[in-house]
Amino acid sequence: MTSATPTGVLRGDGAVLATGPETSPDGSTATTLRVALLGCGVVGSEVARLLTEQAVDLQARVGRPLELVGIAVRRGNRPRPGIDPALFTTDAEALVARADVDLVIEVIGGIEPARSLILTALGHGASVVTANKALLAQDGATLFAAAARAEADLYFEAAVAGAIPIIRPLRESLVGDEITSVIGIVNGTTNFILDKMDTDGAGFGDTLTEAQELGYAEADPTADVEGFDAAAKAAILASLAFHTRVTAADVHREGITEVTSTDIASAKAIGCVVKLLAICQLSDEAEGERTVSVRVHPAMIPRSHPLAGVGGAYNAVFVESRSAGRLMFYGPGAGGSPTASAVLGDLVTVARNRVRGAVGPGESSYAARPVASIGTVTTRYHLSLEVADVAGVLARIAQVFAQHDVSIQTVRQNGRGEDAQLVVVTHRATDAALSATVASLRELDMVRDVTSVMRVEGE
Numbered sequence: 001m002t003s004a005t006p007t008g009v010l011r012g013d014g015a016v017l018a019t020g021p022e023t024s025p026d027g028s029t030a031t032t033l034r035v036a037l038l039g040c041g042v043v044g045s046e047v048a049r050l051l052t053e054q055a056v057d058l059q060a061r062v063g064r065p066l067e068l069v070g071i072a073v074r075r076g077n078r079p080r081p082g083i084d085p086a087l088f089t090t091d092a093e094a095l096v097a098r099a100d101v102d103l104v105i106e107v108i109g110g111i112e113p114a115r116s117l118i119l120t121a122l123g124h125g126a127s128v129v130t131a132n133k134a135l136l137a138q139d140g141a142t143l144f145a146a147a148a149r150a151e152a153d154l155y156f157e158a159a160v161a162g163a164i165p166i167i168r169p170l171r172e173s174l175v176g177d178e179i180t181s182v183i184g185i186v187n188g189t190t191n192f193i194l195d196k197m198d199t200d201g202a203g204f205g206d207t208l209t210e211a212q213e214l215g216y217a218e219a220d221p222t223a224d225v226e227g228f229d230a231a232a233k234a235a236i237l238a239s240l241a242f243h244t245r246v247t248a249a250d251v252h253r254e255g256i257t258e259v260t261s262t263d264i265a266s267a268k269a270i271g272c273v274v275k276l277l278a279i280c281q282l283s284d285e286a287e288g289e290r291t292v293s294v295r296v297h298p299a300m301i302p303r304s305h306p307l308a309g310v311g312g313a314y315n316a317v318f319v320e321s322r323s324a325g326r327l328m329f330y331g332p333g334a335g336g337s338p339t340a341s342a343v344l345g346d347l348v349t350v351a352r353n354r355v356r357g358a359v360g361p362g363e364s365s366y367a368a369r370p371v372a373s374i375g376t377v378t379t380r381y382h383l384s385l386e387v388a389d390v391a392g393v394l395a396r397i398a399q400v401f402a403q404h405d406v407s408i409q410t411v412r413q414n415g416r417g418e419d420a421q422l423v424v425v426t427h428r429a430t431d432a433a434l435s436a437t438v439a440s441l442r443e444l445d446m447v448r449d450v451t452s453v454m455r456v457e458g459e
């Protein structure tokens with residue numbers, strides 16, 4: 001090592017309270033925390049820029065300088081204005097394997113090579129900040145175990161709802177409470193699309209392209225529109241909220257590709273708006289063994305509900321807990337700059353932990369709650385049916401609902417020549433009962449088509 005001169009703050013009794021930088025022969029400071037950045041896309045480029053621009057403030061907040069020592073990219077020769085080209089490397093594995101790297105930021109996304117790179121980093125004791133919900137939701141347990149073994153941090157605020165602080169509130173602020181429900185709009189791209197369909201009557205394709213250009217969408221936007229991204233976030237939220245392990249495979253998932261302008265108009269007609277919701281619920285104590293249900297699907301919610309006013313790419317997470325009651329977390333859920341804010345917040349936190357020789361919270365899955373099957377989940381439903389406008393049709397249809405123990409709340413009929421459109425809103429019913437009702441309705445000659453089935457939430 002070096003013959004560096006330690007500097008520090010001396011207490012009255014002569015004890016050193018904080019050790020300042022030690023200068024090495026190569027001019028670097030021995031106490032500098034070295035940072036490796038993996039990925040330089042929408043989020044990574046913003047993180048790199050802010051790490052440089054805000055270096056002085058970040059140093060003051062951490063108590064030691066943060067030095068960006070390398071940025072792993074796929075193509076090294078692409079121009080990236082404002083970032084020192086000497087930092088780029090296409091050898092991500094060599095970068096994370098460097099023993100002198102203290103902190104690794106992973107913003108490549110996807111499962112591999114992100115998982116191997118994170119495990120290599122944790123393997124030599126580096127702390128990791130990641131925005132990778134897909135990986136955490138698929139194999140978080142392996143990453144948490146590796147972090148625990150290394151006594152290193154694994155932080156991921158950016159993985160759910162972008163800039164909105166929601167991971168830290170669940171892991172820390174609310175950890176003394178019992179959370180019973182988490183309902184969120186956690187995908188900016190789909191909220192942007194549904195909002196435009198609702199307000200401008202815009203088409204799906206054009207709006208998706210706009211969301212991609214604004215940097216909200218995933219590399220493969222199927223992850224957004226088919227609900228995979230929201231399902232990964234729901235798994236993470238449910239795991240943290242209920243102290244159990246929920247993976248993406250446990251989440252019932254439906255995307256927004258089948259939401260039509262007719263659905264949006266039907267929602268309007270009953271004073272609702274269509275949102276893609278992530279719903280995580282803990283069953284009632286009175287119902288026996290407590291289970292968790294986790295689902296992502298489009299739903300109609302009343303325009304008076306706090307989540308109904310969440311527009312554009314904004315996200316919001318509505319938490320209900322035993323002691324605190326209802327809390328709402330709201331803000332920008334996607335885009336390079338908001339996501340970089342969450343990444344840097346985590347970076348400062350893990351860097352501070354390192355300075356103090358501490359580690360933050362690890363995985364908490366002690367409650368080990370079973371995941372309820374979607375068939376047992378109850379909610380209200382909105383159905384649109386095309387039927388023959390003949391005597392007795394209403395009675396026959398009502399009979400089918402009754403046979404399956406699904407209670408009707410309202411029925412509206414719009415005449416259309418020889419046919420009619422029926423709009424039925426039910427009281428709460430199980431998913432299994434509703435599916436069986438729809439199957440039976442489809443078998444009736446007088447039912448031409450069941451054109452839409454959508455859940456009604458938030459009442």
Ligand SMILES: NC(=O)c1ccc[n+]([C@@H]2O[C@H](COP(=O)([O-])OP(=O)(O)OC[C@H]3O[C@@H](n4cnc5c(N)ncnc54)[C@H](O)[C@@H]3O)[C@@H](O)[C@H]2O)c1
Pocket residue numbers: 038039040041042043044072073074075092106107108109110113131132133134158159162215216217218219333334335336339
């Ligand atoms: N964009 C957002 O709004 C947002 C918000 C929250 C979280 N996230 C998450 O952040 C992560 C990054 O998202 P993004 O929007 O920046 O994606 P992006 O596609 O813009 O960037 C990823 C970058 O990683 C690079 N890359 C791929 N494989 C690599 C490899 N082997 N080595 C080095 N670089 C490699 C790609 O070339 C690309 O430039 C993802 O996990 C995403 O889910 C994104």
Ligand SMILES: N[C@@H](CCO)C(=O)O
Pocket residue numbers: 159161162186187188189190216217218224229333334335
């Ligand atoms: N594609 C995601 C990015 C934020 O995780 C979204 O649209 O919300």
Ligand code: NA
Pocket residue numbers: 157158159160161162163164165166167342
């Ligand atoms: Na967040």
